[in-house]
Amino acid sequence: MSTDDRNEKDEAPRGPGNCPDLTTNQGVAVGDDNNSLRGGARGPTLLEDFILREKITHFDHERIPERVVHARGEGAHGYFEVTNSLKKLTTAKFLRKVGQKTKVFVRFSTVAGSRGSTDLARDVRGFAVKFYTEDGIYDLVGNNIPVFFIQDATKFPDVIHAVKPEQDNEIPQAASAHDTFWDFVSLTPESMHMLMWVMSDRAIPRSLRMVEGFGVNTFRLLDEDGKAHFVKFHWKPKLGVHSVVWDEAQKISGKNSDYHRLDLWQAIERGQYPEWEFAVQTIPEGEEGKFPFDVLDPTKVWPEQMVPLQKVGRLVLDRNPDNFFAETEQVAFCPSHVVPGIDFSEDPLLQGRLFSYLDTQLSRLGSPNFHELPINRPENAIDNNQRDGHMRHMINKGPVAYSPNSLAKGCPFHAGAKGFNTYPEKMEGKKVRERSPRFGDHFGQAELFWRNQSEPEKQHVVDAFSFELSKVQAVMVRKRMVDLLTQVDVQLAERVAKNLGLTVDDQAAAMKRLKAEWAKYGVTSPPGQRRDYDDVKAPELSMADTVKDTIESRQIAVLVADGVDGAQVDAIKSALTAGGAIVEVVAPTMAPVKRSDGKPLAPQQSLRTAASVLYDAVYVPGGADSAAALKKEGVALHFVAEAFAHYKAIAATGDGLDVLLASGIVPPGGSEADLLKEPGVVGARKPADVQQVAQQFVKAIAAHRHWDRKNVARVPA
Numbered sequence: 001m002s003t004d005d006r007n008e009k010d011e012a013p014r015g016p017g018n019c020p021d022l023t024t025n026q027g028v029a030v031g032d033d034n035n036s037l038r039g040g041a042r043g044p045t046l047l048e049d050f051i052l053r054e055k056i057t058h059f060d061h062e063r064i065p066e067r068v069v070h071a072r073g074e075g076a077h078g079y080f081e082v083t084n085s086l087k088k089l090t091t092a093k094f095l096r097k098v099g100q101k102t103k104v105f106v107r108f109s110t111v112a113g114s115r116g117s118t119d120l121a122r123d124v125r126g127f128a129v130k131f132y133t134e135d136g137i138y139d140l141v142g143n144n145i146p147v148f149f150i151q152d153a154t155k156f157p158d159v160i161h162a163v164k165p166e167q168d169n170e171i172p173q174a175a176s177a178h179d180t181f182w183d184f185v186s187l188t189p190e191s192m193h194m195l196m197w198v199m200s201d202r203a204i205p206r207s208l209r210m211v212e213g214f215g216v217n218t219f220r221l222l223d224e225d226g227k228a229h230f231v232k233f234h235w236k237p238k239l240g241v242h243s244v245v246w247d248e249a250q251k252i253s254g255k256n257s258d259y260h261r262l263d264l265w266q267a268i269e270r271g272q273y274p275e276w277e278f279a280v281q282t283i284p285e286g287e288e289g290k291f292p293f294d295v296l297d298p299t300k301v302w303p304e305q306m307v308p309l310q311k312v313g314r315l316v317l318d319r320n321p322d323n324f325f326a327e328t329e330q331v332a333f334c335p336s337h338v339v340p341g342i343d344f345s346e347d348p349l350l351q352g353r354l355f356s357y358l359d360t361q362l363s364r365l366g367s368p369n370f371h372e373l374p375i376n377r378p379e380n381a382i383d384n385n386q387r388d389g390h391m392r393h394m395i396n397k398g399p400v401a402y403s404p405n406s407l408a409k410g411c412p413f414h415a416g417a418k419g420f421n422t423y424p425e426k427m428e429g430k431k432v433r434e435r436s437p438r439f440g441d442h443f444g445q446a447e448l449f450w451r452n453q454s455e456p457e458k459q460h461v462v463d464a465f466s467f468e469l470s471k472v473q474a475v476m477v478r479k480r481m482v483d484l485l486t487q488v489d490v491q492l493a494e495r496v497a498k499n500l501g502l503t504v505d506d507q508a509a510a511m512k513r514l515k516a517e518w519a520k521y522g523v524t525s526p527p528g529q530r531r532d533y534d535d536v537k538a539p540e541l542s543m544a545d546t547v548k549d550t551i552e553s554r555q556i557a558v559l560v561a562d563g564v565d566g567a568q569v570d571a572i573k574s575a576l577t578a579g580g581a582i583v584e585v586v587a588p589t590m591a592p593v594k595r596s597d598g599k600p601l602a603p604q605q606s607l608r609t610a611a612s613v614l615y616d617a618v619y620v621p622g623g624a625d626s627a628a629a630l631k632k633e634g635v636a637l638h639f640v641a642e643a644f645a646h647y648k649a650i651a652a653t654g655d656g657l658d659v660l661l662a663s664g665i666v667p668p669g670g671s672e673a674d675l676l677k678e679p680g681v682v683g684a685r686k687p688a689d690v691q692q693v694a695q696q697f698v699k700a701i702a703a704h705r706h707w708d709r710k711n712v713a714r715v716p717a
């Protein structure tokens with residue numbers, strides 16, 4: 001059965017006159033499913049009621065253990081297409097032929113929260129791709145951040161215990177802003193580079209369709225001659241990399257904690273298919289010693305200036321799952337699922353992952369036959385001598401389940417050279433529990449990251465550290481973190497320390513204090529030689545220069561009340577929808593409003609259910625009565641002010657400008673001219689200028705956020 005026809009047997013087509021009878025799981029039609037079998041209409045329920053027992057027993061067992069990390073997630077089907085052949089570097093067939101398409105299933109996730117936690121947690125996002133290749137399953141289990149907290153798999157249970165809710169009271173949910181996380185990382189200096197990324201805007205994406213993806217660990221590509229290249233994998237979103245602001249993230253968590261899940265689902269339903277470019281960075285084996293980083297160290301990026309990206313293909317997600325549990329929950333990713341032409345590196349984090357994922361599937365899915373679940377099945381045939389086990393689906397025929405055999409004509413045969421053959425890497429050295437000194441630079445790339453951020457991004461990093469550390473009760477932990485930040489950049493440390501009421505020492509004094517602390521608490525991976533990236537430019541670490549020329553799939557609110565000028569609404573709406581944006585009319589209630597031309601205008605949301613944080617931009621059209629009514633609605637004024645405080649595009653035409661002026665986004669006494677000088681605020685008093693406003697508005701939305709807005713801090717939103 002292929003992944004496409006997997007539902008055919010399970011689900012008959014339904015429709016009027018073609019609705020199958022309700023049956024038990026044994027296929028017996030059920031006469032009455034609304035009443036259990038009782039001894040008299042008011043009497044006790046009978047044990048004999050096998051229909052009730054079957055139904056309730058199945059229900060009782062509906063849940064499986066949630067993933068120990070990445071529990072909260074959402075998935076989609078799609079395809080991967082080769083645009084530039086990689087056949088010079090790998091024998092992996094799905095990467096060689098331009099135009100070749102391979103089916104994929106992708107699951108995005110947060111890391112720390114439970115299955116029901118908010119999408120907008122400040123957290124890493126998982127980006128796991130299952131390729132159903134002609135050579136079997138290939139899983140690329142990555143994240144939206146290219147580095148990791150730790151260098152060795154043995155520390156994974158520790159970092160996860162530290163970030164998860166605290167063990168005594170299970171607080172806080174889906175948040176790193178608590179003592180145990182910062183206690184751990186302040187004693188784990190190798191985390192510093194990752195902390196810079198996690199405190200950046202990358203950790204609060206606008207949409208899962210707007211995140212980058214990274215394989216993080218280094219793998220090997222093997223060519224036809226068996227030669228190896230170290231490789232890092234990248235996904236670049238077609239819509240660019242965009243984020244929300246932290247205040248917005250926290251509010252979205254209350255207004256719609258399924259925000260990312262819904263956004264992904266709706267975009268695919270609308271046919272606005274999320275798309276990424278796939279690219280690799282490669283270093284020929286033997287040349288890896290030329291770089292300041294160790295290619296096996298998962299806390300390091302390979303700056304693109306040193307190792308350029310090579311485009312390989314594109315990923316398109318074009319189908320939502322039919323069933324969340326059967327597909328998104330039961331999908332089982334394992335970094336050990338590789339195909340011929342791709343092999344592992346000795347990255348000690350990856351090596352531990354190779355064990356962990358298979359093991360966790362056994363506990364989560366309960367059987368070594370998890371590969372038989374439709375979502376996990378390869379497209380090509382499976383043939384081996386493994387047998388039996390819980391919930392075996394495959395019906396192996398004949399007496400033979402061993403090899404070598406002659407009774408089954410020797411089948412299945414070893415594939416030899418065309419199968420997966422491990423790269424014959426040379427190994428030497430004693431068995432030791434120690435780290436290479438080449439893994440010792442814990443701050444060089446943290447500084448590189450900081451230096452390459454734009455000023456607004458830097459401010460967000462400062463704000464994030466300040467928020468998280470202000471929530472930490474243990475003052476010694478806060479101090480250790482400030483000392484650590486000093487090693488990255490003294491100004492960064494000063495800006496955070498100011499918000500924490502702490503002072504900053506010079507780097508040497510701070511390091512001395514840190515070393516004393518680390519010695520006290522048994523830290524075994526203190527920093528070694530610092531590498532210098534002073535001459536390296538790495539604009540790819542910043543989000544500032546991302547794609548900003550499209551409004552496709554952006555959500556725009558139009559605030560209206562009775563008397564709204566319908567012609568203005570129509571003009572703005574048609575310009576926005578022409579660009580692929582989604583326009584929602586928001587009115588005081590769900591009742592249709594009366595346009596000034598007498599026609600009804602049906603709202604999609606009311607001011608009671610909508611919130612500016614759920615939109616990318618807001619437009620207030622004219623119409624004297626509409627504007628007057630909105631000016632009296634505190635929620636409408638707050639809507640506009642909040643969009644302003646979150647740096648979003650705002651437009652108004654005609655009397656709609658009065659609503660903007662009343663919202664407090666310009667200081668008291670400020671004029672209409674002052675208002676329209678604000679970056680990203682566009683409008684015109686003359687209704688005839690609506691077309692011009694529409695064009696400016698489209699540009700302002702495409703820019704995503706207007707960080708150069710000066711008046712934000714004083715707006716009470």
Ligand code: HDE
Binds near residue numbers: 070073107156361
């Ligand atoms: Fe994972 N990780 N991880 N991880 N990881 C899991 O496997 C683990 C790491 C990542 O949507 C688990 O099926 C160890 C790095 C994603 O189903 C588990 C280590 C990266 C997903 C596990 C790491 C990831 C997981 C839990 C350190 C980025 C979700 C459930 C050695 C490259 C996949 C499961 C999905 C899930 C272990 C570190 C990404 C327990 C031991 C680095 C995207 O096996």
